[in-house]
Every structure is written in C-alpha cells, then in structure tokens.
Amino acid sequence: MDPKAAVRSWLPAGGSARRLVAASFVDSLGTGLFLAGSALFFTRALGLSAVQVGIGLSLTGLAGFLGMVPTGRLADRIGGRNAIVALYLWRGACFVVYPFAHEPEVFYVVAFLIGVAEWGGGPIVQGIVGAVESDTDRVRTMAVIASVRNVGFSAGAVLASLVLAMNSVTAFSALVLVDALTFFAAATVLSRLPATANVRSPRAGKGGAPPTRVRDPRFLALAFLNGVLFLHSVLLAAALPLWIATRTQAPTWVLGALVVLNTALVILFQVRLSGGADDLRNAARRQRWSGWCLAACCLLTALTAEVGPVAATVLIALATVTLTLGEIWQSVGAWRLSYALSPPQSRAYHLSVYELGTSAASAVGPALITWAVAGKGLGGWAALAAGFAAAGSAVVVIAAAAQRGLAPDEPDEPREHAREPHESTRER
Template identity: 35%
Template sequence: MPVSRIIPPGGAPRRLALAQLANSVGDGAYYVCSALYFSRVVGLSPTAIGAALTLGWALGAVAGVPLGHLADRRGPRGIAILMSLVTGAAVASFLFVRAYPAFLVAVCVYACAQCGLAAARQALLAGLVEPARRTETRAHLQSTVNAGLALGAALGGVALQLDTEAAYLAALAVDALSFVVAAGMLYRLPAPEGTPAGERPPGVGRLTVLRDRPYAVVALLNTVMLLYMPLLSVALPLWIVRRTEAPGWTVSALLVVNTVSVVLFQVRIASRVSGLDSASRSVRHAGYVLLLACLVFACSSLGASAWAAAVLLLAAAVIQVLGEMLLGSGSWEIGFALAPPDRQGQYQGFYGAGTAVARLVGPLLLTALILSWGFSGWLVLGGLFLAAGTAMGPAVRRAAARRDESPAVRGTGPRPAPGSGVEPTTG
C-alpha cells in the first residue's frame, strides 16, 4: 500500500497528524492502565470510578460548545494549545491525587479539556485546510490516531504485566507528557486566516449552534451511529465471554482487526467522499453495513463450536470496521460542510459532543440491550443503525437548505467556492 495512504501530505496536515499521534500514544497507555491504577493504587472502588467518569464526560459534552466558541473568537490554534496543556496537567494530577474529591475534580477537568481540545482541533483543521481536502485530512488523522493508540496500548500492556505502582505511574506520565509534546507541535502551526467570529451580522447571537435545529438533528443521528464505539470497547468483550464459546483471545483479535483496518484503509474509503451528497450516501451505506455486522455478531452465540464462534466474530469485526470507516468518512464531511465558516469551533464542539454522549450512555444501553435480549437485542441495535443512517440524507438536505437561507446560520465568513466539495445537497 502506498505510504501516502497513511501519512498525510506535508505542511499543516502532517503537523496536525504528528500532534494527534503524540496524543494517541499517551491515550493508548492511559486507556489500558487507568482503571487498574485508580483501583489498585489510588484505592477507589469501581463504582466511584464509574461515577466520576460519568460526571466528567457529561460535563465535557456540555463544555465542548462554549470552548469551541472560545476557539472561534480567540483563534483555534491558541485554544487547542491551551486545552492540550490543561489536559496534560489533569493527567499529571492523577499521579498525586489520593482523595476522592480531588480525583473527581481532576476527572472533570480532564474530560472538559479533552472535549474542548477536540473542538478546537477540528476548527484548526477547518481553518488551515481547504474544504475539498478536509475529509481526506481527517481520515489521515484517524489513521494516525489508531496507529498511536495501538503503540500506546502496547506500552500500557508492559505496565499491566509489571503490575507495580511505578509502572502505572510511568504510563500516566507518558500520557501527560504526550499532551505537552502535542502542544509544542500545534504551536508550530500558522494561525488560520479568516473573518473573526466577533464580526456578526445584526441579530446574530453568540452560540448560533444551539438554535440551529436542523444541525442538531444531524448531530443526534450521528450520535446514534457512534454507538459502535462502546459496542467495541464494552459490550462485545462481555458478549464474547458470557454468550459465546469463542476463546478469550478473540477479544484482542477483534481490536487488532479494527485498528489495523482503520490505519490501512480509512483514507482510501474517505477519498470517495467529495460533498454532502456522497457523504450522506456513505452514512446510509454505513447503516446497512452495521446492521449486517450486528446480525453476524448475533449468530456467534448460536453454535457450540469455539472455532466457529471465533470465525463469525472475526467476520463480523471486518464488516463492522467497514461500517465504521464509511460512517467516519461521511460524518466528517457533513460536520464540516454544514458549519458556518467563522463558527467551526462551536459547531464542531456541538457535533463532537456525540462522542462523549455515546461514551456516557452507550455502555449501559448496549450491555442491557445485548446481554439481556441476546439475539433480538442485536437486531434492535442493527435497526437503530439502519434507521439513523437512512434518516441522515433528508436531515442533511434540510440543514443545508437552512444554512443557505438563514444569515444567522450561514455565517460571515467566505462561502466555499463552486466545486470545493461542500456544495449544498439538491433534490
């Protein structure tokens, strides 16, 4: 496979990718080690950890919009650097906190800064990369993130194997340092040019996205599709262990299939998306594919053979990651194209809140649905994917029409040039 399919072109895209690579390496180590560190070293119960994470991500989902708005007003590069440093400081504080109130505050700061960083980084990408290349660049970043997570997870695995306080502290220190390194890389990027968000037409409020109902519908449908995230990290491991005869190594194998596939093929799939029409079609196809994946996952519980179950699970994982990549390719284009040019920060903060919401409600919803209902639960989940994917096209057309008709939504920034890949959908 050509290297260009994985490594983004030089300039701003490559520097953005390097910054996210640094973040993701640290995050990979953090995700693998944090739960055991908080329970074994800090001495917290699983219930206390879960409650803190739930509160933190709930606040993060809310904080993304105002922090994105701040990026619009003050510049996305500066806010991205600030949020990266705040995230690093929050992770560093985990090395020292031993009391639950301090831990709760640190988790909330961490989650809010992460959501603010995501919004500012998306706004920075939109400001530095021309519209026709944004989805491709975002695909490069996603490939980079998966590669970094895999490397970081390997480092975290070493800490798990050693199972000592020093090893866990080292893994978290790597994560904290990674955000400082990322901030330095973001500092080397130029500040985007464009109309300041403070120059608004008369009657246009500050947080326009909160009154943009068509965009909210699009974001809600995207959130439903993002339920594949807790499916992979929470529901599937429990399903494999409790409801199938597959060997334990299948859980790791599915994660490897997912990570490697995104690294190798995400950019290729994203190259087929060039505007709202093709983006809506990609999300619709993702709904079909994710429904099929749910059906195959459900079938993995029907047989008594461990190897048959493992083969079905691996086949379903291949189908699922195809749906994931189709969704990402279409979703990124939609999120960028429907946002006013001078308000990308607040719109990306709102759109990106779907990730926090999926992580917040997804584990409980999916485990109850799949583990309690079994085969029929998978059918319900697949139906949700199909319904959301099918509804995305009409929702995008309505949001695009409102964007073109309303000055408050259209924004004060320059309109995309014809042929740029962000034309309104027709028909």
C-alpha cells in the same frame, strides 16, 4: 516505491496539517500508555475502589458533555490554535496532579477537569483542519489523523505492557507522568501553527457576532443520528465482548483478536475509504452505508449463539469487519456533513454542537446497548440492527433537505478565506 516517499505521499502536503498529524500521534501515544495502565494506576497507585474509579470516569464523561459547546464557543472567540494549545496544557497539568490524587474528592475534581479538555479538543482540531486545508482535502486529512491516532494508541499500549510487567506502583505513576509530557509536547508542536489556524469569529459590530445557538433543526437531527451511528464504539468495547463471553462457544482469545482486527482495518482503510464524500449527498450515503454495515454486524453477532466454536469465530470475524466498515463510513460522513453545515464564523461552536451526539452516545450507550443485548438476547440484536439501518437511511433524507436549504450560489462546504502560500500546490 521508497518507504519514505510513500509516507510523504500518504501524509497531507501542507505543513500545518502535518503538524496536526504529528501532535495527534504524540497525544495518542501517551493516551495509549495511560489507558493500558489506568486500571492498575487508579487501584494500586491511588488506592481507589472500583466504585470510586467508576464515579470519576462518569464525571469525566459528564464534564465533556457539559463543557464541549462552551469550549467551542471560546475557540471561535480566541482562535482555534490558541484554544487547542491551552487545552493540551490544561490536560498536561491535570495529569501531573493525578499521581497525587489519593483522596477520592481530589480524584473526582481532576477527572472532571480532564473531561472538559479531553472532549473539547476534537471539534477544535477539526475546525483547524477546516481552516488550513482546502475543501477537497479536509476529510482526507481527518482520515489521516484518525489512522495515525490508532497507530499511536496501539504503540502506546504495547509500550505500556512492558512497563506494567514491572508490577511497580512507581512504574504505574510514571506512565501517567509520561502521558502528561506528551500533552506538553503536542502543545509545543501546535503552538507553531500559522495565523491561518487561529481564525476568530467576528465580534459584534464588526461583521456581526456568531449565533448564540444552532437554530437549524436539520443540523441537530443529523448530530443526533450521527450519535446513534457512533454507538459502534459501544458495540466494540462492551456489547460484543459481553455477548462473546457469555452467550457463545467462541474461544476467549477472540476477545482480544477482534480489537486487533478492528484497529488494523482502521489503520489500513480509513484513508482509502475517505474519498468520494465530496458533497452533502455523498456524505449522507456514507452514513447510510454505515447504518447498513452496523445492522449486518448486529445480525451476524446474533447468529453466533446458535453455532459451534469454529463457526462462531468466523461469524465474529465477519461481524468485526462490518463493524469496522460502519465505523469508517460513519466518521467520513460525519466530517463532511459537519463541515458543510458549519458557518466559518462559528465553525468550532457548530462542530462542538454536532459532537454532542457522540458525547451523548458515549454516556448512555453502554447501559442502553448492554441492556438490549443481555436482557433481550436475539431480539435485542435485531432491534439494534433495525435502529442502525433506520438511522443511516434517515441521514440521507435529512441531508437532502439541508442541501435544498442552501442558497443556490452557496457551496455546501464553506471555502476558507486564507491559505498558507505553499499549501496551494499539493505534493503527490
């Protein structure tokens, strides 16, 4: 097959979805540039201490947690397209200021403002996908976006390594400004989305105002359990590297190899494994599979402390594969569950509430899991395995109750009200 034709068939057919994919790639390319050089930028270009950098990054996470739901509510009011363009412009402006934030107080303020826009954008993008794609295409489109983001992160990191080799403060600051330009470019791409991407919630007196809070405890429980499963990100970023470096005989190159393996597998299989989660029951099963895979990852990792370097390397590779499968199935299940249970009139708000689970996991997960691994050793890994398996199984039970709670004539996934004319015919 012609490579161009293969890429076209892999991408979503609709123009709106492709704009979202393009903007996500540009965003992730710049973010990969920044993340690869952020440590040197903060310490060498801004002259901040490690403690000050840690405080700023914690403020970024706190801002995301506090601002996510209000941002989602705002998106329902002004429309998803308007909201996401504003957030990208906001992030771009903050990154333009970053190279001048030499004072810790200024750095803290900028980091906090970035956190609001950084964490608030994900649910809004998912809401826009829900508005411009059909029920059967939404999860696949989200999977394409996730794959493209991984490609962008990797490409950005490679490009950053070439710049970092210059070992210049000016080069470090230039990476940040280039990242700012990518946010402005993404905003430009997204500003061309059609009116169907800018659906607003009805105002009071015109169909009723959107709910002021999520009242369904099953929705909140699923959001919490999704946050538990999302701890796979902490396993990859902190727990596995810490364990490998301090408790195994595996060679040090394994630390970088597991990240490369994880990224490659996500790029190759995220879209392929996104099919089949076409209703609440199948979506919940994906999250149960995720829990089982993450449990297997924990148990395989625990075994590495008792074997030699070759066996430890093999076990780490197997643990990385199971972790990646858990990551993919967690996200696939989460996309479908959150779409199915989010009313169209307040979709961005509900998706933001659902995303609080992952935000909380990102905030408390590193301390919790590193304590379990470093303090409890094999017992800690066993406890984590049991927790992941239990969380995945609980999703199936709660999702079944949510399925029964839907009206008999109500689909488990809201149907969109308007579509772009050309998107009704899929190009396959």
